[in-house]
Amino acid sequence: MQVDKAGSLGETSEQLGESARADHVELAVIGLGYVGLPLAREAASVGLRVVGLDRNARVVSDLNSGRSHVDDVSDEDVRRMREAGFTAYTDDACLARAQTVVICVPTPLSEDGGPDLSAVTSAARAVAGHLRPGRLVVLESTTYPGTTDEVVRPLLEEPGLKAGEDFALAFSPERIDPGNTTHALREVPKVVGGLTPACAVRAVAFYGKFIDTVVQAKGTREAEMAKLIENTYRHVNIALVNELAIISRELHIDVWDAIRCAGTKPFGFQAFRPSAGVGGHCIPIDPNYLSYKVRSSLGYEFRFVELAQEINRRMPEYVVRRAQDLLNSAGRPLHGSRVLLLGVTYKPDVADQRESPAVPVAKLLREREAEVSFHDPHVQRWSVDGVSVPRVPDLTAAVREHDLTLLLQDHSAYDLPALADQARLLFDTRGRIFRPDVEVL
Numbered sequence: 001m002q003v004d005k006a007g008s009l010g011e012t013s014e015q016l017g018e019s020a021r022a023d024h025v026e027l028a029v030i031g032l033g034y035v036g037l038p039l040a041r042e043a044a045s046v047g048l049r050v051v052g053l054d055r056n057a058r059v060v061s062d063l064n065s066g067r068s069h070v071d072d073v074s075d076e077d078v079r080r081m082r083e084a085g086f087t088a089y090t091d092d093a094c095l096a097r098a099q100t101v102v103i104c105v106p107t108p109l110s111e112d113g114g115p116d117l118s119a120v121t122s123a124a125r126a127v128a129g130h131l132r133p134g135r136l137v138v139l140e141s142t143t144y145p146g147t148t149d150e151v152v153r154p155l156l157e158e159p160g161l162k163a164g165e166d167f168a169l170a171f172s173p174e175r176i177d178p179g180n181t182t183h184a185l186r187e188v189p190k191v192v193g194g195l196t197p198a199c200a201v202r203a204v205a206f207y208g209k210f211i212d213t214v215v216q217a218k219g220t221r222e223a224e225m226a227k228l229i230e231n232t233y234r235h236v237n238i239a240l241v242n243e244l245a246i247i248s249r250e251l252h253i254d255v256w257d258a259i260r261c262a263g264t265k266p267f268g269f270q271a272f273r274p275s276a277g278v279g280g281h282c283i284p285i286d287p288n289y290l291s292y293k294v295r296s297s298l299g300y301e302f303r304f305v306e307l308a309q310e311i312n313r314r315m316p317e318y319v320v321r322r323a324q325d326l327l328n329s330a331g332r333p334l335h336g337s338r339v340l341l342l343g344v345t346y347k348p349d350v351a352d353q354r355e356s357p358a359v360p361v362a363k364l365l366r367e368r369e370a371e372v373s374f375h376d377p378h379v380q381r382w383s384v385d386g387v388s389v390p391r392v393p394d395l396t397a398a399v400r401e402h403d404l405t406l407l408l409q410d411h412s413a414y415d416l417p418a419l420a421d422q423a424r425l426l427f428d429t430r431g432r433i434f435r436p437d438v439e440v441l
C-alpha cells in the first residue's frame with residue numbers, strides 16, 4: 001500500500017478493507033494531538049503496530065515526515081515510531097485494519113458554553129463505518145458522564161453490531177500533564193471503565209501492554225466522572241487560592257509564605273498557588289461539562305464550579321489593576337506605558353496557548369492604552385483578538401527598556417534573578433522572586 005506525505009491512501013476504503021486483513025494493526029488512534037500522539041508513541045514503543053488518523057492534513061504530513069507538533073513528543077520519538085511502523089492518515093479507511101481504536105479528539109465548549117461533542121460524534125461515525133466483530137473501541141476525550149453509553153454507543157451500533165456483544169466499548173480518561181517530566185505516561189495509573197464487565201477486561205488487557213497500573217472503574221460513567229472530579233478539584237482549589245491571595249493582600253499577609261508553611265503538613269493538604277488565572281484545554285473547560293450534565297439532568301446549578309469560574313475569570317482584571325497600581329506608585333500612568341509580558345502560554349515550559357490568561361491580560365492592558373509587547377521562548381508569533389502583539393527580539397534589552405515587566409509564566413529558560421536585576425519594574429505573578437524591589441501577586 002502506498003501512503004503519501006499527506007496520508008492519503010492510494011486505495012479506496014473498500015479496497016483497503018480487503019487488503020487490510022493481511023495487514024494487521026493493533027491500534028488506531030484518532031486525533032494525534034497532545035493526548036493521542038503520546039499514546040501512539042507509548043504503544044509503538046512496546047512493539048504494537050500503530051496507525052493514526054487526524055483530519056488535519058498538516059499534522060499528518062509532518063508526522064509522516066518525522067516532525068512532531070506536540071511539546072512532549074520529540075522529532076526523534078516520531079522517527080522511532082515511524083521505524084516501528086507508525087503511519088498517520090487523513091483517510092478513515094485506516095481504521096478498518098485496527099483491533100483497537102482509541103478516540104482522542106477535542107471536546108471544547110460550544111458558543112453557548114455547553115459541550116461541543118462534534119469531533120467525538122464525527123470520530124465515532126468514522127469508527128462505525130469500519131467496525132468489525134471482536135474489536136475494542138475506547139473513548140479517551142474528556143466529557144460528561146454518560147457520553148460513552150448515550151452518545152458514542154448508539155453511533156457505533158448504527159450499522160448493526162451490538163456493543164458488549166459483538167464489540168467491546170470502554171472509556172479511559174487521559175491524565176497526561178504536558179510539560180511534566182516527572183511522571184512518564186506509563187507510570188501514571190490508567191482508569192478504565194467498560195460498558196460491560198467483559199468490555200472492561202478487554203480494555204484493561206489492552207492498556208496493560210504499555211501502562212504499569214490499570215485501575216478498573218465500575219463502568220464507563222464512573223471512569224468519565226473520575227476525570228471530571230480530578231479537574232474540578234484543581235479548578236476549585238486554584239480559585240480558592242486565588243481568592244486567598246486577594247484577601248491576604250488586603251489583610252497585609254504574605255500568602256506565598258502562608259502556603260509554604262501550610263504545605264509542610266504531611267497529610268490532608270495539597271498546596272495550590274495563585275496565578276493570573278487558569279488556562280489550557282482542560283481546567284477551564286472540563287468542569288463546564290459536569291455543570292452542563294448537572295443542569296440538564298438534574299435541573300440545578302453545580303455551584304462550586306460556577307463560583308470557581310467567576311473567581312478565576314476575574315484574576316486577569318485583578319492582575320492588571322495591580323500592574324496599574326505599581327506603575328502609579330512609580331509615578332507613571334498605565335496609559336502610554338510600555339508593558340512587557342513574559343510567558344504567554346497557559347503553563348510553564350509548553351508552547352500550548354489555549355485559554356491562556358495572558359490573552360485577557362493583554363486585552364485589558366490594551367483597552368487601557370498601554371503599549372503591550374511579549375516574550376516567550378516557546379512562542380514566536382502571538383495575536384490577541386486578531387491583532388498581532390509585537391515579540392521583543394532581545395529579552396535583556398527589552399526588560400531594561402519597558403516601564404513594566406509582567407511575569408505571567410515562569411518558563412525554566414528564564415533567568416529570574418537576572419530579570420529582576422534588569423527590569424525597571426517587575427511584577428511576578430508566579431511567586432518566584434522574593435526581594436523588596438519585585439512586586440509579587
Ligand SMILES: NC(=O)c1ccc[n+]([C@@H]2O[C@H](COP(=O)([O-])OP(=O)(O)OC[C@H]3O[C@@H](n4cnc5c(N)ncnc54)[C@H](O)[C@@H]3O)[C@@H](O)[C@H]2O)c1
Nearest residue numbers: 031032033034035054055056104105106107119141142174
Ligand atoms: N491536552 C491535555 O493536557 C489533555 C489532558 C487530558 C485530557 N485531554 C482531553 O483529550 C482530548 C484531546 O485533547 P488534545 O489536547 O489532545 O487535543 P489536540 O487539539 O491537541 O488534538 C486533537 C487532534 O484531533 C484532531 N481531530 C479533531 N477532530 C477530529 C476528527 N473528527 N477526526 C480525526 N481527527 C480529529 C485535530 O486535528 C487534532 O490534531 C480532549 O477531550 C481533552 O479535553 C487533554
